[in-house]
Amino acid sequence: MAGRFERTISVLQMSQDLYDFLLQRDDVVFRVHSIFRGAVNLLSPDKELATIARTDLDIMPMGMIVDLSSHAAWPFENDDSVLYGGQMEFVLPNSESRIRFRNARVWSPELAVPSGEVTCASKEMLDLIKKTLLELDSGGVASVIRFIDGDSNEPSSCTNIYARFITGDICSFLEAVEGKNWDLSLSRAELLIGFGPGLTPSCDDFLAAFILSLYYRNLWNHSDDHALLNFLHDVVDLARSRTTIVSYSMLKHASRGKASCSYLKVLDALATQNIPELHRAIERVLEFGATSGADFLFGVWCIQTIFSRWARQEECIVKKEDRI
C-alpha cells in the first residue's frame, strides 16, 4: 500500500465506541455488508457492524459521518474489503481510496444524566407524539396506535397487513411490561422480534424504544433492578438469531443505552420536558426513515404511557402509606 491514493475522504464525526474499538486493535479487515444512498455498513470478522454515513444522515453507535457530497458515489462495492491498519485511517484497496479520521470529532452515543429532575413525560408531550403518528400513517406497525388508544376497536383499522397481523401480540407485550412481569415480557417480545419489512424490521424499532427507555429509567432512578436488566439482555440474545444483523446491532446498542443521535434526543427532550426540543427531535427521527422513525416513536409513546401509569400507582401507594 504505497502512499498513492486516488482519493482521501475525511471523517467529520465518529462515535466514541467505534473510536475505542479501532484504537484497541492493530488491524481489522472489514467487509462491505450493504450499501445505501446515504450510508454503508461494514462488518468486522467478529460480526461487529460499523456504519459510514453521509452528512445528511444521523450519527449512530459504531458509526461515522464522512465528508462526501450527496452527488458523489461511494468508493465501495458489495463485499469489498476495507482495511484498518492503524494510523487512524481505513484503506480501500479496490478503489485506491482512504478514509481518514485523524481530525474527526468524537461523539458519545449515550445520554448524560439530565441536570434537572427526571420526570415522566407530560400528557402534552405524549399527545404530540400520538398526533404525529396518527397523521403520518407511515405503513409500519406504528398504525397500531389507532387500535391501542381507543380510537378504534378493530385491528383492521390499521392500514397495512403487518400492523393488522401483529396488533394482538403488541397488546400482550404491553400488558406484560406494564405488569413488570419480565419473564412473560420476554416470551411476548419473542413474538415481535424481527417482524416487519426492511432492514430493521418495524417491531425491532419499536422494541429499541422500550429497551432504551427502560435502560435509562433504571439508570437515572438508581434502581439497579437486576430482573429488568436481565430482561433487556435476554431480548438482545433472542434477537441474535431472529432478526437481521443491522437490527440485532441496534438492539444490542440500545441495551447499553446507545442509540442514534436523534433517538437519544427524543428521550432527552422527554426527560427534560423540553417541548420545542421534542418537536425538533421528532422531525429528525422521521426524516431518517419514515417507517423506522415512526415505529420507534410508537414504542416511545407506549413505554412512556406505561411509565406515567407506574408513576400514578406509586403516588397512590405513597398516599396510602401516609394515611397509615
Place this chain on the structure above:
Amino acid sequence: MIQSIVRKNAYYDSVTLMLISREMKSIEGVEEVLVGMGTDLNLDLVRNLNMFDANLESITPNDLFIAAKFNEEFVTMEQLVESFEEQINRKKDASAGDYRPPTLRSAIDHLEGANLVQISIPGQYAAEEAETALRAGLHVMMFSDNVSINDELRLKKMAVEKGLLMMGPDCGTAIINGVPLCFANVVSRGKIGLVGASGTGTQEITVRIDQLGEGLSQVIGTGGRDLREEIGGLMMIQGIEALLNDPETEVIVLVSKPPHPTVEKKIIDLVKQADKPVVIDFIGGDAASIVDAGATPCLSLEDAARKAVALLRGEKVVDFDGFDASEEEIEKLVSGSAAKLSAGQKYLRALYTGGTLADEAIKYLGDHYPIYSNIPLTPDRALANLEGLNGHICLDLGEDEFTRGRPHPMIDPLTRADFFKTHVNSSTAVVLCDVVIGYGAHENPAGAVAASVSEARERLKAEGKDLVVVASVTGTDKDPQGLDQSIASLEQAGVIVMPSNAQAVRLVDLIMEKVSA
C-alpha cells in the same frame, strides 16, 4: 398460484419495501404480495396468509424475500420480479433528483415565471397557502377539500379583486392553456371554453367534444360549492367573463348541479349579455330560464358536448337522447343481454367512481324505478333503507363513507373491487360502471374493472348464472392509459362498452325494462 423468490444478502430500507409491495399489489392478477427480510416472524405472516412455498425453507434473516399470491392467467412471477427491479431502480433515481424547496415562498423564487399554484395538501392548511399564492399574484387550483366555506368565500373574493382564478377548494379538474391539471383528460385544443363546478361532469363533456373532432380552449373548474348561495358563483362568473374576453373561445359550456336560485339568476343575467353562444347543463335543473336567457339547455353531459360542437360548426342544434348504434344493433344487445340472465336475476348494481356520472345515472334511471343510493333522489331511497341486497343500487363510491382512508376510487380501484365482491351476487342482473382515465387517475382502471367482472362471473358460474355488465370510458386516445386499450380490456372481459355515460345508462334502462317484463 403461490410463489416466492429469495435474494441472498439483499438490503433495502422499510419505506422502499413498503411502497414497492403496495405498488406490486396493484398489478392486475396479484392478490397479495409481501416483500421483507426472512425473519421467523415475517415467515409466520407469510404462512398465516397461506403464501409459504419451498423456496422459503432455507432463508435466513439477512435474505430478502418476495412472496406473492397471484392469478397466473394475468401475471407471472418473472413479471413481478421485473416490476420489483424496475421500482427499486426508479426509487434510486428519484432520490438523486431535483431541488424541492420547503415553502411556497422559496418555490416562487426558484421557478421563474410561475403563474399557478396547484394545492393538494390537507384542507386545514390549504387556505393559508392559497392566500399566500393569491397575495403573490398567482392563480390557484385547489384540489384539497375540507376547507371551510368562510375561507372559500374570503379566498374567492380576494381572487376576484385581483383578477385571479381561485379554482376550488375541492376542484378536481381543469385544463389551462392545454395543460391538464389534477384529474383531466388529454383533449385537443380548440374553440370551446368550459366552466365546470363538477369534476367528472366536466371530464365527460371534454372527452365527448374531443371524440366529435373539436377541442377545448380553456377548462376552468370552480369547486362544487361555488354556486351555493354563500359563495354566489364568484368563480363561475369570473370564468365566464374570462372566456367571453378570450379570442380563442367561440362557444361556452357551463356545467354544474342546479345552482341556488339567486346564483342562477346572476349567471342567467350574465349569459343574457353574452355575445357568444352558451350551452348550459345544470344537471337535472330547470330548462326554462336557460332558454329564456337565449342559451341552450341539455339532456345529458354528452348532449352538452354535441350541442356545443353543433353551435361551433353552425349546424342545427338538436336534442340527442338516442344511441350512436342503429336501432337494430341496440335491440340485439338488449335481447342478447336479457337472454343471458336466469330467473331471480333482477337487480341493478351501478358502481360509479365519478360523482357527476353517478348523479346523471340516478337522475335518469331513478325516474323509472326505485334506486337505493348514497345520493338518493328521495330520502326514503337512502342506502340504509335497503333490506339486504334486495333492490336496485346506484353508488357514488368517491364519497368518504366508502373510501375510509383509502385514496379516491379513481386512483385506487380497490374500493370498487370490494363492492363487486360484496354487492354483486346471484340476484344481480346488470352492473353499470364508469371508467375514468386520464391524468391523475389510476394507471389501468379498465383492467381493474375487467378483473372484478371476471372474478364475479367465475363466482356466478358456480351457480350456473351469468351477468350483464355495461360501462363507458371517460377518456381519449391521447390519455396515458389509452382509450382503445381500455375499451379492449373491458370487452375482453365481456363488458358492453358504450360511447358515453348517457348511452350506457339508456342501454341499461332498456335491458332492465326487458328483464322486469
Place this chain on the structure above:
Amino acid sequence: MSVNELFKRELKVINMGLESFYEELRSQDVGTIHVDWKPAAGGDKKMASLLGRLKGL
C-alpha cells in the same frame, strides 16, 4: 396577471401536496416545481401556536 393574460403565457406550476400531480406535469414537460411541504409542528395546530408562543419569549 389577469386570467386573460394567463391564457397567453406559458403555464408554470408550483405543486404542493400530491407528488403524483407533480410527476405528471413533469412528464408532459410543463415547467413545474414541487414544494417539500410539511405541516408546522408535525401537524398539530395547537402545538404550532404553542411553539409560536415559545419562540416569541
